[in-house]
Amino acid sequence: MYGNLHRSCKNSDAPFAVKKKTWLTTSLRAFEKPYLTPLKSLLGVRPLTPNNLTIIESGVLGPIEYVLKRQRQFFEKVFSAADPETNCLSTAMQIASEAGAPGAHYIRSTMAAQPQQSREREAVKQAHESSRATTYKMFNSPLEPSPLCRCPANASPKEAHRIAYTRMRLSSHRLRVETGRWARIPREERICPCGQGVQDEHHVLLECSQTAAARRRLYPEDDCPRTLIELFGRDDQEKVAKLCRDVLILCEQ
Structure with missing residues (x-):
């Protein structure tokens, strides 16, 4: 499966790749610290500076929005780049969907999601x-x-x-x-x-x-x-x- 997947989509296109495994998980909080720590360092502010203010000030996507965007791009490229009948991921998705697996639901919902207002801006507005x-x-x-x-x-x-x-x-x-x-x-x-x-x-x-x-x-x-x-x-x-x-x-x- 991995061979076919990586022939149709380079590692650099994946949302998060380590040893040829793509991070397809609903638990994205682990990404926040390695994303925000260097961002705060580049801005020149303290590590304990509020995350939401840091993201608004810098103008970058928040860590969760960033990962979701990369995941969506990855899924779209994989599903559009190969013949559905020979695409291992498509086949696995079909099997997972028929079994009602959470992973299949997550991929479908991620691909169908529309860009939303930054959660950081919303949190600051309601502060x-x-x-x-x-x-x-x-x-x-x-x-x-x-x-x-x-x-x-x-x-x-x-x-x-x-x-x-x-x-x-x-x-x-x-x-x-x-x-x-x-x-x-x-x-x-x-x-x-x-x-x-x-x-x-x-x-x-x-x-x-x-x-x-x-x-x-x-x-x-x-x-x-x-x-x-x-x-x-x-x-x-x-x-x-x-x-x-x-x-x-x-x-x-």
């Missing part, structure tokens, strides 16, 4: 008000991929700026609003060293006296954004990324 997802929506209310993660190579900002920008948007920083959460300090007590309020993203980017010089270098007083939605909705996101970098250097010392 509780106290979650980090709510903070993320202040940066990215449309829940669209970061404009800096998929820039053409000749238009990309400096990588250090892009990483700071991503860390700020995903709350993967060491501002007191985040480190205080680790220590279970009440939010209202996570005060900035300037003494003017909670050291959160809005404060350090738009209000803090200790970062005022960094803001003035990039934005004149009459052009300085007043809210995170306004700041991260501007066309000049490369400039915003530089501001994030300068601010984190000052605040994470």
Whole structure:
């Protein structure tokens, strides 16, 4: 069976291949960690950064959607590339269907499934008000991929700026609003060293006296954004990324 299968479909076309065996399983959770760990490393964020926010920010498919897409492509290619009468997988499918086997049902349902809205976006939309997802929506209310993660190579900002920008948007920083959460300090007590309020993203980017010089270098007083939605909705996101970098250097010392 494997010989005929691999003559009609190369290993590289399979959704997941190890020693010539294709992963045809409904248990896809095992794929999440090896998929998300390198993604977070590439983005420059902490390993414990929420998975759903990481996927939205990067603009890639979630791990389960990715595997399902590859499986669907694999099944379609196998079933369309060979004569059904000589295709071992088709024969096995027919036997499995007649026996009511779960594998046959899984393949049929996978091939028939239509692309659905990202489960990550749906989870963030329904997030509780106290979650980090709510903070993320202040940066990215449309829940669209970061404009800096998929820039053409000749238009990309400096990588250090892009990483700071991503860390700020995903709350993967060491501002007191985040480190205080680790220590279970009440939010209202996570005060900035300037003494003017909670050291959160809005404060350090738009209000803090200790970062005022960094803001003035990039934005004149009459052009300085007043809210995170306004700041991260501007066309000049490369400039915003530089501001994030300068601010984190000052605040994470």
